[in-house]
Amino acid sequence: MNILNRITLLFIHLIFYVAANAVAPADKELVVLSGHIKDGETGELLIGAAVYFKDLTSGATSNEYGFYSYAVKPGTYQVDFIYLGYQTISKTIKLTTHTTADIELYPDNKTIAEVVVTSKRVDAHVRDAQMGVQKLQSRDIKAVPALMGEVDVIKVLQLMPGVQATSEGSSGFSVRGGNPDQNLILLDEAIVYNAGHMLGFFSVFNNDAIKDVQLYKGDIPANYGGRLASLVDVRMNDGNNKKWEGNGGIGLISSRLTLQGPLVKNKTSIIASARRTYADMFLPLFVEEEDKDNKIYFYDINAKAKHVINNNNRLYLSFYTGRDVFKETRSRINYGNRTFTLRWNHVYNPKLFSNITFIGSNYDYSLEADDATSGFIWDSKLRDYSLKVDFDYYPNPNNTISFGGQSIFHTMQPATAMGTGDSPLLNKIVLPDAHALEHALYMANSQRIGRLNLKYGLRFSGLQNIGSGIVFQFNENYEEMGKREYPSGEVFNTYWGLEPRLGLSYMLNNSSSVKGSYARTRQYLHLASNSTSGTPLDVWFMSSPNIEPQISDQVSVGYFKNIKNNTIETSVELFYKDMQNTIDFKDYPDLLLNDKMEGELRIGKSWAYGAEFLVKVNKDRYSGWIGYTWSKSWRKIPEINDGNKYLSPYSRNHDVSVVLNRMVGKRGHVGVNWIYTSGSPMTSPTGRMFVAGDVVPIYSARNQERMPDYHRMDVSYTLQGKNKKKRKWQGEWNFALYNAYGRKNAWSIYYEQDETDPYRVKAVKTYLFQVVPSITYNFKF
Numbered sequence: 054m055n056i057l058n059r060i061t062l063l064f065i066h067l068i069f070y071v072a073a074n075a076v077a078p079a080d081k082e083l084v085v086l087s088g089h090i091k092d093g094e095t096g097e098l099l100i101g102a103a104v105y106f107k108d109l110t111s112g113a114t115s116n117e118y119g120f121y122s123y124a125v126k127p128g129t130y131q132v133d134f135i136y137l138g139y140q141t142i143s144k145t146i147k148l149t150t151h152t153t154a155d156i157e158l159y160p161d162n163k164t165i166a167e168v169v170v171t172s173k174r175v176d177a178h179v180r181d182a183q184m185g186v187q188k189l190q191s192r193d194i195k196a197v198p199a200l201m202g203e204v205d206v207i208k209v210l211q212l213m214p215g216v217q218a219t220s221e222g223s224s225g226f227s228v229r230g231g232n233p234d235q236n237l238i239l240l241d242e243a244i245v246y247n248a249g250h251m252l253g254f255f256s257v258f259n260n261d262a263i264k265d266v267q268l269y270k271g272d273i274p275a276n277y278g279g280r281l282a283s284l285v286d287v288r289m290n291d292g293n294n295k296k297w298e299g300n301g302g303i304g305l306i307s308s309r310l311t312l313q314g315p316l317v318k319n320k321t322s323i324i325a326s327a328r329r330t331y332a333d334m335f336l337p338l339f340v341e342e343e344d345k346d347n348k349i350y351f352y353d354i355n356a357k358a359k360h361v362i363n364n365n366n367r368l369y370l371s372f373y374t375g376r377d378v379f380k381e382t383r384s385r386i387n388y389g390n391r392t393f394t395l396r397w398n399h400v401y402n403p404k405l406f407s408n409i410t411f412i413g414s415n416y417d418y419s420l421e422a423d424d425a426t427s428g429f430i431w432d433s434k435l436r437d438y439s440l441k442v443d444f445d446y447y448p449n450p451n452n453t454i455s456f457g458g459q460s461i462f463h464t465m466q467p468a469t470a471m472g473t474g475d476s477p478l479l480n481k482i483v484l485p486d487a488h489a490l491e492h493a494l495y496m497a498n499s500q501r502i503g504r505l506n507l508k509y510g511l512r513f514s515g516l517q518n519i520g521s522g523i524v525f526q527f528n529e530n531y532e533e534m535g536k537r538e539y540p541s542g543e544v545f546n547t548y549w550g551l552e553p554r555l556g557l558s559y560m561l562n563n564s565s566s567v568k569g570s571y572a573r574t575r576q577y578l579h580l581a582s583n584s585t586s587g588t589p590l591d592v593w594f595m596s597s598p599n600i601e602p603q604i605s606d607q608v609s610v611g612y613f614k615n616i617k618n619n620t621i622e623t624s625v626e627l628f629y630k631d632m633q634n635t636i637d638f639k640d641y642p643d644l645l646l647n648d649k650m651e652g653e654l655r656i657g658k659s660w661a662y663g664a665e666f667l668v669k670v671n672k673d674r675y676s677g678w679i680g681y682t683w684s685k686s687w688r689k690i691p692e693i694n695d696g697n698k699y700l701s702p703y704s705r706n707h708d709v710s711v712v713l714n715r716m717v718g719k720r721g722h723v724g725v726n727w728i729y730t731s732g733s734p735m736t737s738p739t740g741r742m743f744v745a746g747d748v749v750p751i752y753s754a755r756n757q758e759r760m761p762d763y764h765r766m767d768v769s770y771t772l773q774g775k776n777k778k779k780r781k782w783q784g785e786w787n788f789a790l791y792n793a794y795g796r797k798n799a800w801s802i803y804y805e806q807d808e809t810d811p812y813r814v815k816a817v818k819t820y821l822f823q824v825v826p827s828i829t830y831n832f833k834f
Contacts, residue, residue, distance in 0.1 A: 083449060085151045085403035087122040090115045090134060093157035095313075096294035096322065100265045101188070102158065103135040111450060111501070117288065118367070118398050120406050122447040134158060151403045153364065178622045179613045182499070182508040182556040184570040185270035185626065187213045194260050196714055198724050198767035198789045202304040202827035206266055206287065207248060207256035212710040214626075214665035214680035215270050216283075217730060219703065221763070221800045221821050224249040224256040227703035228270050229628060230661035230686025231282030234580030234593075235603075237273075238285045241357075241371040243392035246416040246435055246593065250351040250377055251330075257375050257390060261300060261311040262326035262355035264290045271607040271628065272570040275497040275510030275554045276443060276455055281576045281605040281632065289371055291359045292324035300833040306330050319361070326355040348380040365400040388418030404447045412439040421473075428473040434466040435593055455510075456496040463489045463578070467592060467648075484648045488519040489595050491577055497554065504560040512552035516577040516596055517544045523648075524598050531639075531652045546598045550575050558613075565614040576603040579636055581650060592650070599651040604633040622669040628662065635659040637690055657690030659701060677713040684708075694755040700734040702756060707731045720773040725766065732760035738804055738814060750804070750814065760802060761818075766793045784832045791825040798822075 090102040098119025105112040106123070108130055113123040127149050134142045139158040146154065187210070195204045197212070200222060207224045210216055219225035225233040225248075238245045240258070248257050269277075269284040277284050290313065297314030308331070313324035329352040353375030360368045376389030395411045414437040421430050443457035464486065471481040497510025520539030524546075528534050539545040556570040579600070581592040596602045611626035635657050642653035663684025670676055686704035693699070709729040717723050734756035741750050769789035776783065792798075797820045807813040 082126055083124040084127050084148045085122055085124045085447070086132070086146065086148060086154060087120070087151070087400075087403040087447075088153050088155040089119045090121060090136070090156045090158065091119060092139075093159040094293075094295070096319065097264065097291050099136050099139075099158065100288065101136075103133075105133040105135060107131045107133060109450075113447075113453075116406065116445055118406075118408065120398070120400065120445075122403055122406070122445075124404070124447060124449050153403070155364070178624070179564065179566045179615050180506060180558060180560065182506040182558040182568065182570075183269075183274070184272045184556060184568050184609050184611060185215070185628075186272070187268040187270075189266040189268075194263075194266070196722065196724050196769075196771070197712065198726060198769035198791065199827075200254065200791045200822075201306050201825060202302075202787065202789055202829035203255050203307060204260040205256050206258040206260060206263060210266070210268055210285065212680070212712055212726060212728070213268065214667050214682045214708070214710070215628075215663070215684070216268070217682075217703065217705055217708055220253075220733075221798050223253040225253055228268075228283040229607075229630060229663065230684055230701055230703050231630075232580070232701075232703065234578075235280050235282035235576060236285060237277065237280035237283070238287070239277075240287045240373055240392055241289050241369075241394040242396075242410055242441065243371075243373075243394050243412045244414045244437060245390055245392065246414070247388070247390060250353070250375065251349075255351070257353055257373075258287060259309060259311075259326050259328045259353055259355055261302075261309055261328075262289050262324065262357075264288050271574075271605075271630065272554070272556055272572050272609060273574060274508075275495040275512045275552070276457060278493055278495075278512050278514050278552060278574055279491065279576060279578065281574050281603055281630075289355060289357050290324050291369070292322035292357060294319050294322035294359070294361075298834065300831070302829050302831040304829040305827055306332055321358070321360045323358045324356065328353050347382070348378055351375065351377040367398040369394070369396040369398070371396075383423045385421040386418070389416075391415040406445040406447075408441075408443045410439075410441040410443075412441065413437065414439075423473070429470055430473055431468060431470040432466075433468050433592070434464075436464045438462045451501045453499040454497070455499075458494040459492070461491040463487075463491060463595065465593060465595065467594070485521070485523045487522060487595055487597075489577070490517045490519060491515070492517070506558040506560075508554070508556040510554045512554065513549070514552060514575055514577075515547060515549040516602065518546040518595065518597055519544055525649050525651060527599065527652050533649055533652060548577070548596060548602050550602065550604070564616065564619075565612070568609075568611045568613060570607075570609045572605075572607050574605050574607075576605075579603070581638075581653075594650065597651065600636070600654065601634045601656075603635060606631045620671050622667070622671075624665075624667045626665045628665070630661045632659045632661075635688055635690065637688060637693055639692065655690045655692045657688060657693070659686065659688040661686035661701075661704075675713070675715040677711070679712075680708075680710045682708040697754070699755040699757070702734055704734055704756075705731040717770075720775070722771040722773075724769040724771070727764070727766045729764040730762065732762050732799075734758070735760055735802070737802070737816075741814065761799050763798045765791075765796055765798065767791050768793050782832065782834045784830060787827075787829045787831060789827045789829075791827070792822050793824060795823040 090099045092099060099115060100117055102115045103112060104121050104123055113121050115121040129147045132144050132146050134156045136158050138161060140161045142158060189209060194206055194209050197209050199205055211218045211226050215229050217227050219227055219233055228236060238248050250257060265288040267286045273284045292313040294315045299312045301310035307328060309328035311326040315322050330350045332349055356372045358370045371394040373392045379386040393413045397409045399407045417434040419432045422428050439459060439461040441459040446454040466486050467484040469483050493512055493514040495510060495512040500507045520543040521541040522539045523536055525536045526534045552573045552575055554572045558566050558568045560566045577596045579594055581594060607628060607630045609626055609628040611624055613624045615622050637655050638653055639655055663682060666681045667678060669678040686701040687698050688701050689698040711727045714724045735758050736752055736755055737758045738750040739753045769787060771785055771787045773785040774783055799818045800821045801819045802816055804814050804816055807815050
């Protein structure tokens with residue numbers, strides 16, 4: 054522990070030393086231009102807007118809260134303020150002392166609503182040292198054809214290279230062969246543990262409430278951690294602080310409405326967005342009398358308030374709640390997420406910016422079954438409270454230092470179950486609660502040295518298991534040998550570790566670069582699930598004396614090039630991941646209501662490698678991208694598959710995504726996407742034998758077989774209403790076909806005995822969707 058502390062302190066001192074002595078003018082000779090960049094129509098702060106000093110051919114970008122800072126020698130400069138989809142503003146600014154300039158950019162209404170991944174500036178794709186980053190904005194997402202007309206952030210991310218849906222229609226996803234629980238999903242910095250509605254067919258993110266989405270594939274910034282595969286950072290709209298407005302949509306299965314506006318103009322704004330499905334309202338028309346009380350629906354509500362105290366202080370309060378309800382005559386499922394975030398932005402001086410955040414996150418589910426003897430009620434909860442402090446320091450034009458820390462208090466209530474009815478068979482079962490503190494300190498620097506851009510940092514993280522708690526002890530055969538109880542408040546187990554991060558970009562010329570990155574990440578929370586589709590009954594559990602944290606080391610290299618005046622972006626990325634303490638389950642594990650679940654786990658190692666190719670186009674009237682990924686993901690665990698390596702459940706050799714969008718006439722817009730992936734690995738019967746007159750199946754090695762390949766095309770057409778100057782109401786119709794050519798993609802395959810031949814077993818394929826049409830009317834006022 055002392056050695057780790059010394060290494061951490063040495064690294065922090067090194068970053069400050071490098072930044073202070075980097076190739077830049079002496080600090081006393083510099084003046085700073087700083088401020089916030091906003092949307093001129095709504096006052097919304099813009100993330101990743103570029104501030105470009107044309108005379109210096111360099112500049113800065115705004116952070117997650119629209120704040121920018123750049124230090125230069127005193128003088129007069131031509132400065133461009135740039136944000137994709139907005140009109141560029143050029144200003145001549147005379148800098149003789151530290152200067153604050155808040156900039157308002159206005160949307161460029163002549164450009165179409167691009168679907169391509171946007172960049173911080175038009176050539177950030179080439180220049181940035183960060184690798185494996187994809188960025189989306191709300192207007193980009195809505196142009197992609199969607200299942201049943203429900204625009205979905207997660208579904209668009211699944212179209213990116215290296216990202217694959219875990220199953221047909223699911224909001225679960227695998228990044229570079231990783232498990233779904235290895236993705237850290239944040240909504241305004243609050244963790245979302247189950248990002249799916251309707252058993253995963255839709256995501257919890259209402260696009261009308263979303264401002265910005267960024268995906269980091271493995272090369273996660275040092276200020277985030279806790280997952281191995283990726284970070285999905287979703288930011289909500291702040292609300293219009295200039296005027297009241299609303300927008301929404303009416304579809305076949307759901308409707309939504311968003312209202313936003315100023316409580317105090319240019320000072321305090323709010324936004325509230327609600328969405329609900331209403332399939333349950335029509336069920337009574339199509340079912341028998343005894344089933345008229347059946348229900349199936351979900352809803353979610355997003356709300357956010359922003360208050361500008363003064364130019365140096367801002368407060369934000371975010372809230373989300375969402376719930377799914379399934380109810381039929383004999384059973385009920387009810388589950389949902391709640392999050393809240395309270396943030397304070399403070400500008401100490403033009404060079405130092407801070408954000409202090411208090412976060413709460415809750416996920417719960419319940420399952421009920423009505424039966425005189427086998428009825429039961431089952432409840433489970435997961436709750437987090439967190440305090441996070443982040444600082445951005447801008448010492449000179451060539452360095453941006455970020456540092457801070459976070460502590461999270463985890464509480465998990467795995468299950469409380471009891472029998473119901475007159476003669477219940479199930480006695481009350483209460484699995485013991487689990488508590489832990491997860492901590493992190495980090496420091497990082499973004500540095501430019503000539504043609505070389507560097508991002509390097511160090512994260513120091515740990516987990517402390519806290520009583521009250523019960524730890525079971527197992528022998529080498531995973532048989533229980535006893536248990537030990539710990540009193541409330543006692544720290545009975547601790548893990549600590551370092552997570553270095555390094556990224557670099559070297560400019561070969563003005564339009565191309567080579568990049569490389571290395572990242573170590575540690576994961577302390579894990580998910581127990583035997584389903585690739587994701588269900589609300591998946592069980593989260595913590596690292597403990599029996600389960601060490603999962604650790605990943607990932608190396609990436611790539612070549613990036615822009616052509617045609619930055620309207621076409623191309624890239625090739627190669628990656629290799631080596632993972633320790635990989636968790637898998639023994640054959641036929643008992644995961645439900647099992648307080649000794651750690652005995653069902655098996656621990657080993659895993660690795661993944663692959664290549665990702667991407668071509669993106671962003672023209673005036675058409676846009677889109679073509680992505681291709683070749684990859685493999687392996688596991689090797691001594692007690693599984695006779696100790697031989699085997700494919701992970703999410704290893705798919707080939708993955709192709711084609712997304713095309715084009716303006717048709719003045720008011721029409723056509724969107725098409727096509728997806729192809731190799732089938733998922735699976736274990737299946739390969740033979741049979743007779744034992745005492747019974748037929749016993751013989752199974753293949755673990756994940757040796759594959760599901761059928763998957764492919765699908767979606768198309769949509771959007772017709773905008775006539776845009777008249779004095780008309781406040783604007784509307785558009787969206788028509789879409791999901792799985793347009795009716796491919797019967799396998800959702801699951803199971804095996805059953807042939808009815809005509811008892812000695813024969815046949816495979817049965819289950820599929821979910823053929824052609825699914827949708828009509829949605831979207832409006833704004």
